[in-house]
Amino acid sequence: MKVRVEGLTKQFGxxxxxxVHEATFExxxxxxxxxxxxxxxxxxxxxxxxxxxxxxxxxxxxVGDEDIIKIPARKRGFGFVFQNFALFDHMSVRENIxxxxxxxxxxxxxxxxxxxxxxxxVQLEGFxxxxxGQLSGGQRQRVGFARAxxxxxxxxxxxxxxxxxxxxxxxxxxxxxxxxxxxTHLTSIMVTHDQEEALDLSDRLVVMDRGRIQQxxxxxxxxxxxxxxxxxxxxxxxNVLNGVVQQGRAQFAATSLSVxxxxxxxxxxxxxxRPHDIRIERASAEQPVLAEPQRSIGCIKRIVDLGTHVKxxxxxxxxxLVTVHVSRREFETLGLLQGESVLVDxxxxxxxxxxxxx
Amino acid sequence: MVREAxxxxxxxxxxxxxxxPLPVRAALLGLGLLFLLLVVVLPLAAVFxxxxxxxxxxxxxxxxxxxTAAAIKLTLLTxxxxxxxxxxxxxxxxxxxxKYRFPGRNILITLIDLPFxxxxxxxGLIFVLLFGTRGIFGPWLDTHGTKIVFATPGIVxxxxxxxxxxxxxxxxxxxxxxxxxxxxxALTLGAGGWRILFRVTLPKxxxxxxxxxxxxxxxxxxxxxxxxxxSGHIRGVTNTVPLQVEILYNEYDFVGxxxxxxxxxxxxxxxxxxxxxxxxxxxxxxxxxxx
Amino acid sequence: MAVVWRRRRVGTLPGFRLTLGFTLLYVGIMVLLPLxxxxxxTSGLTWPEFWATIASPRxxxxxxxxxxxxxxxxxxxxxAGLLLSWVLVRYRFLGRNLVDAIIDLPLALPxxxxxxxxxxxxxxxxxxxAILERRGIHIAFSYPGVVLAxxxxxxxxxxxxxxxxxxxLDPQIExxxxxxxxxxxxxxxxxxxxxxxxxxxxxxxxxxxxxVGEYGSVVFISGxxxxxxxxxxxxxxxxxEQFQYPQATALAVVMLAGSLMTLLxxxxxxxxxxxxxxxxx
Numbered sequence: 001m002k003v004r005v006e007g008l009t010k011q012f013g014x015x016x017x018x019x020v021h022e023a024t025f026e027x028x029x030x031x032x033x034x035x036x037x038x039x040x041x042x043x044x045x046x047x048x049x050x051x052x053x054x055x056x057x058x059x060x061x062x063v064g065d066e067d068i069i070k071i072p073a074r075k076r077g078f079g080f081v082f083q084n085f086a087l088f089d090h091m092s093v094r095e096n097i098x099x100x101x102x103x104x105x106x107x108x109x110x111x112x113x114x115x116x117x118x119x120x121x122v123q124l125e126g127f128x129x130x131x132x133g134q135l136s137g138g139q140r141q142r143v144g145f146a147r148a149x150x151x152x153x154x155x156x157x158x159x160x161x162x163x164x165x166x167x168x169x170x171x172x173x174x175x176x177x178x179x180x181x182x183x184t185h186l187t188s189i190m191v192t193h194d195q196e197e198a199l200d201l202s203d204r205l206v207v208m209d210r211g212r213i214q215q216x217x218x219x220x221x222x223x224x225x226x227x228x229x230x231x232x233x234x235x236x237x238x239n240v241l242n243g244v245v246q247q248g249r250a251q252f253a254a255t256s257l258s259v260x261x262x263x264x265x266x267x268x269x270x271x272x273x274r275p276h277d278i279r280i281e282r283a284s285a286e287q288p289v290l291a292e293p294q295r296s297i298g299c300i301k302r303i304v305d306l307g308t309h310v311k312x313x314x315x316x317x318x319x320x321l322v323t324v325h326v327s328r329r330e331f332e333t334l335g336l337l338q339g340e341s342v343l344v345d346x347x348x349x350x351x352x353x354x355x356x357x358x
Numbered sequence: 359m360v361r362e363a364x365x366x367x368x369x370x371x372x373x374x375x376x377x378x379p380l381p382v383r384a385a386l387l388g389l390g391l392l393f394l395l396l397v398v399v400l401p402l403a404a405v406f407x408x409x410x411x412x413x414x415x416x417x418x419x420x421x422x423x424x425x426t427a428a429a430i431k432l433t434l435l436t437x438x439x440x441x442x443x444x445x446x447x448x449x450x451x452x453x454x455x456x457k458y459r460f461p462g463r464n465i466l467i468t469l470i471d472l473p474f475x476x477x478x479x480x481x482g483l484i485f486v487l488l489f490g491t492r493g494i495f496g497p498w499l500d501t502h503g504t505k506i507v508f509a510t511p512g513i514v515x516x517x518x519x520x521x522x523x524x525x526x527x528x529x530x531x532x533x534x535x536x537x538x539x540x541x542x543x544a545l546t547l548g549a550g551g552w553r554i555l556f557r558v559t560l561p562k563x564x565x566x567x568x569x570x571x572x573x574x575x576x577x578x579x580x581x582x583x584x585x586x587x588x589s590g591h592i593r594g595v596t597n598t599v600p601l602q603v604e605i606l607y608n609e610y611d612f613v614g615x616x617x618x619x620x621x622x623x624x625x626x627x628x629x630x631x632x633x634x635x636x637x638x639x640x641x642x643x644x645x646x647x648x649x
Numbered sequence: 650m651a652v653v654w655r656r657r658r659v660g661t662l663p664g665f666r667l668t669l670g671f672t673l674l675y676v677g678i679m680v681l682l683p684l685x686x687x688x689x690x691t692s693g694l695t696w697p698e699f700w701a702t703i704a705s706p707r708x709x710x711x712x713x714x715x716x717x718x719x720x721x722x723x724x725x726x727x728x729a730g731l732l733l734s735w736v737l738v739r740y741r742f743l744g745r746n747l748v749d750a751i752i753d754l755p756l757a758l759p760x761x762x763x764x765x766x767x768x769x770x771x772x773x774x775x776x777x778x779a780i781l782e783r784r785g786i787h788i789a790f791s792y793p794g795v796v797l798a799x800x801x802x803x804x805x806x807x808x809x810x811x812x813x814x815x816x817x818l819d820p821q822i823e824x825x826x827x828x829x830x831x832x833x834x835x836x837x838x839x840x841x842x843x844x845x846x847x848x849x850x851x852x853x854x855x856x857x858x859x860x861v862g863e864y865g866s867v868v869f870i871s872g873x874x875x876x877x878x879x880x881x882x883x884x885x886x887x888x889x890e891q892f893q894y895p896q897a898t899a900l901a902v903v904m905l906a907g908s909l910m911t912l913l914x915x916x917x918x919x920x921x922x923x924x925x926x927x928x929x930x
Contacts, residue, residue: 051828053824053827053828054375074827074830074831074832076828077830080825082821082825086824087825088822088839088840088843090844099826100830104830147825148829151830367743369736369742371739371741373820375824375827377833379833382833386736390736391748394751397800397801398755398804400776401763401767401769405762405765405766447675450671451668454665454669457665458662458669460665466672466676470676474859475908476905477862477881478864479883480901522675538662541662542662545662545663550663551664554663573757579759580757580762581759586865600760600865603761603765619766622759630754630757631750633750634746
């Protein structure tokens with residue numbers, strides 16, 4: 001199922017920032033496409049527009065070659081899984097799952113067998129006659145999935161499906177969803193603000209901020225080659241330094257880095273570097289400390305042992321703080337203590353030039 | 359132009375996916391409004407159209423009859439006694455029911471709701487049975503020269519009985535919703551029972567309390583059935599305003615009856631306005647707290 | 650020690666004994682004492698006399714009118730209550746606040762005033778009454794008038810029972826139904842209505858209880874012909890005026906018993922609904 005969104009725009013109320021602005025992307029056929037972003041980024045709005053639960057001010061939603069944006073929600077034939085389950089509490093699990101089939105006036109026998117099939121698919125055999133009130137959160141959401149999948153939808157839409165569940169259940173269901181998808185291969189669009197979940201499950205990632213799409217790509221592309229400092233800091237952990245271009249280089253408080261392309265002086269820049277991408281060495285008297293401009297001295301403010309790796313909070317000169325992750329082995333080799341100074345190399349930082357307004 | 363003007367009357371909804379098509383909405387709204395018109399609005403209007411049928415002078419004349427003045431005085435007296443007593447009871451009962459768990463709590467709630475479910479006539483009957491000349495305490499009262507039934511005390515008692523759930527019922531849900539956290543905090547800070555009541559609990563539910571008192575007042579002033587049974591209809595002495603309305607009506611003095619009725623109607627309307635205002639303030643207070 | 654023990658069982662806030670004591674005293678004086686009086690007084694009759702009073706043709710006609718009329722009025726109110734709640738909660742229209750306030754009028758308006766006002770509008774010479782008379786429809790001074798007055802007094806209960814539940818209804822279950830392909834009608838009947846049913850039943854019950862015992866609003870519009878348009882409360886008042894206290898009490902006991910049984914039946918209905926239809930939702 002080829003699905004594509006073009007130029008979607010929506011504004012709530014007469015004034016203010018548009019909830020969604022000119023969103024365009026293509027959905028991975030047969031895969032899971034995730035809309036990732038903080039709250040208010042517009043991702044849920046886009047999902048609801050695709051479902052037909054919201055109207056768009058402008059733009060198209062193309063399924064195959066057809067623009068479906070004028071088609072009412074009940075005729076679109078998509079499946080929708082809600083964050084808070086939205087199960088029909090007064091109906092049994094079986095009746096919930098059968099709902100979409102009853103609407104299509106399917107034969108009783110067909111409904112029966114399809115419901116049984118789905119109960120098996122979501123591992124809730126034997127739960128058919130229970131009621132939502134008797135189920136745990138994770139079980140309820142699985143019923144939500146079964147209900148959405150029963151009427152053979154062309155597209156599956158997931159609105160923060162694990163958001164209302166506690167951490168352990170969330171992790172279990174994430175695994176479960178991956179396996180489910182491997183079986184059904186149904187084109188799916190998921191919305192989440194949990195970047196770990198997005199990286200884990202997605203075939204394609206659409207990163208959004210304040211109504212605009214920042215980047216579209218595979219999780220690897222987005223993680224390794226973020227297009228903006230927002231994407232770099234939102235997806236994966238990151239240190240962010242603010243600076244200004246001076247004499248053709250990006251000047252930060254303690255370091256200077258090369259700038260991509262020809263940027264004039266005075267332009268504001270940002271450097272983003274991941275904690276495990278910062279190299280540190282013991283600072284010794286002989287080393288020409290600042291021979292390389294991307295190096296600086298850092299003072300260890302705090303050491304936290306996180307089991308698999310060690311986290312160091314370093315203070316660079318002035319008010320800049322960076323977090324560095326080093327492997328256990330490296331930490332023990334270096335033999336560092338709190339208060340000591342180390343050489344910090346920011347070679348792996350990416351520099352972004354953009355209008356940042358916090 | 360006309361379309362825009364008509365558009366103001368169109369019922370709008372917030373969510374297109376979850377609502378009926380426009381013709382259905384218009385029809386439902388129309389039906390609802392028609393029902394209200396026939397059942398509530400027309401009778402309300404009738405009070406005033408009938409009262410002023412013979413002009414303002416006749417209206418004012420009807421109101422200045424000495425019997426009317428006596429009726430108003432009695433009604434006010436009844437309210438002044440019944441409402442404060444029922445308020446104190448309402449607060450005590452609601453406090454008891456929401457702050458503690460004890461066996462028999464449900465029975466107590468049912469008992470408090472009793473006057474609501476009992477016909478006002480039966481309520482009045484009860485007092486006649488207790489305190490009438492042939493009643494249980496009748497002979498005892500006679501020997502002491504006290505009259506309850508067919509006299510003011512009976513009217514006051516009957517009114518108290520019929521209106522005592524009002525304050526309790528209004529503040530009970532508010533108290534339940536507000537929870538015990540603030541009171542427990544005050545307790546840990548060393549506050550005693552009365553201070554907690556007046557400085558922590560009552561301010562929290564002040565709007566529900568105000569509305570409960572006002573509603574109780576409207577009912578106390580307007581009570582008819584129970585008071586009718588208990589009062590003996592002695593004109594100028596044991597007539598409340600509602601009873602006076604009945605007497606005038608039965609004498610075919612329609613302008614008089616409706617004129618007096620209009621007073622109570624105005625009180626009812628004022629009660630409704632106050633309720634809306636209270637709701638409005640409560641809502642903006644909640645929004646302010648959330649923000 | 651005993652005080653501490655009781656406190657732990659009951660709650661930690663002070664004032665339990667005082668408030669409970671006062672509440673019980675008040676309730677005792679205002680409720681239990683009068684109820685006891687009722688029971689005592691009826692015992693002034695012998696069984697045959699008791700039976701003759703409560704089973705007389707006049708009494709039977711009165712029960713039929715009071716209970717039957719109240720039932721019909723409550724049913725009308727249940728439907729109207731749902732309709733009005735829906736319109737108030739779901740739609741935005743000019744005058745919405747006004748409509749919302751007006752619904753409480755029957756609560757705040759004295760019953761006698763309601764009675765004469767309804768009569769004024771629906772009597773043969775009244776605004777609406779005249780129009781209907783020409784088609785041969787009588788409202789005032791006959792059965793429909795009684796039912797109308799009962800509808801008037803029960804309306805606020807029917808609306809205010811359903812309204813909060815409707816306001817709290819989770820919009821997402823409707824969206825789920827829509828995405829699954831359900832039409833608006835199906836969504837309403839199969840998804841929304843089951844959630845509202847308990848509150849509709851509650852509204853019906855409250856409206857019924859109110860209407861059965863109603864006196865002031867009904868007595869002016871009903872015409873009060875014994876055996877035809879005489880409600881039970883009026884019959885009781887008539888007996889009282891004739892100083893037939895035991896007979897009046899007997900009738901009152903029947904009314905209370907009838908109300909009690911209805912309330913029990915409805916409680917049962919609610920429990921049944923909870924168990925077999927809405928499943929504790």
